[in-house]
Amino acid sequence: MSTLVLDPSLPEGHRRLMATRPELLPPAPERPAWGGRTPGDVLAALPLSALWGFLPLVVGLVHRGRRVLLAGLLLQAALLAVWIRYGSTAFFLAALTVQAAAFLVHLALAGESPVAAYGRRHRGRYVTATMLEPLDAALLERTADATATVLRSRLDRDGLLDGIANRVILPRQEWEIAETLTELTRLRREQAGARSGRVTERISAMLESQEEALKVATRALALRISALEEYALRTEEAEEVYAEWRTLQDLADDGDAYRELLSRTVRDDLAAGEVGELTERARGLQASLRESVEQARLAGLTLIPQEG
Known part of the structure; x- marks a missing residue:
């Protein structure tokens, strides 16, 4: 697809x-x-x-x-x-x-x-990979994958990435990138058409200048996409920690049941120690989760345009 x-x-x-x-x-x-x-x-x-x-x-x-x-x-x-x-x-x-x-x-x-x-009605308001040159299509796919990673994350659904309006910012960023890629494809095809005809020395110099401008614009856009991918990567990392933390929380919530089970066979202090270990792991992981989420948030904040 x-x-x-x-x-x-x-x-x-x-x-x-x-x-x-x-x-x-x-x-x-x-x-x-x-x-x-x-x-x-x-x-x-x-x-x-x-x-x-x-x-x-x-x-x-x-x-x-x-x-x-x-x-x-x-x-x-x-x-x-x-x-x-x-x-x-x-x-x-x-x-x-x-x-x-x-x-x-x-x-x-x-x-x-x-x-x-x-x-047909909304022509010009959507971009597919098949509409673009291979280089631009690859950049579009990277953009879409990174955006989807964040928007489908449990982290975003549960509101842990507070301060970043992902549902508003990311689709807008994705569309701006797609529009730029559409223009890059148009210019590349225009260049290819010009090169297929009679190319004089002056035309060649002009084409080389335009080609360099395309390379600069492509590199700049690739950096923007890399920033989006960095945000997606940080979100994935934090998502793994979040899933582990939720599992430990569920286990810790069952502490009373484990304490009762262990107290039937060993001393109460050992039972408390076993359950307490789960709680300590959850606390340590919670600190790790906060750090991972903060790193993801910082990566996401770099995508928000600065006013003024």
């Missing part, structure tokens, strides 16, 4: 749907003819609508969905009732009516995917 970065200002519902099927992006900028419907959609709708018209129960059984099965059962019963009460002619006309309605519904549901429609 291609890496996808979305403009954080897009509507949340659109963002979620586009993120589920990035392979459907980008569509053609123009709305497709007939809403994207093809002769294949018509051919597929014909047998399905015929089944709905005459044997809807078969559709329900094949589909295996509870609602579709119930609809097929009720429709089949209704068609049989028409046949028994009014005869085969009425049954045939009713089945044709259902078939025509089913055909129109199938055609309405076919065509352009909602994801593709959003992509």
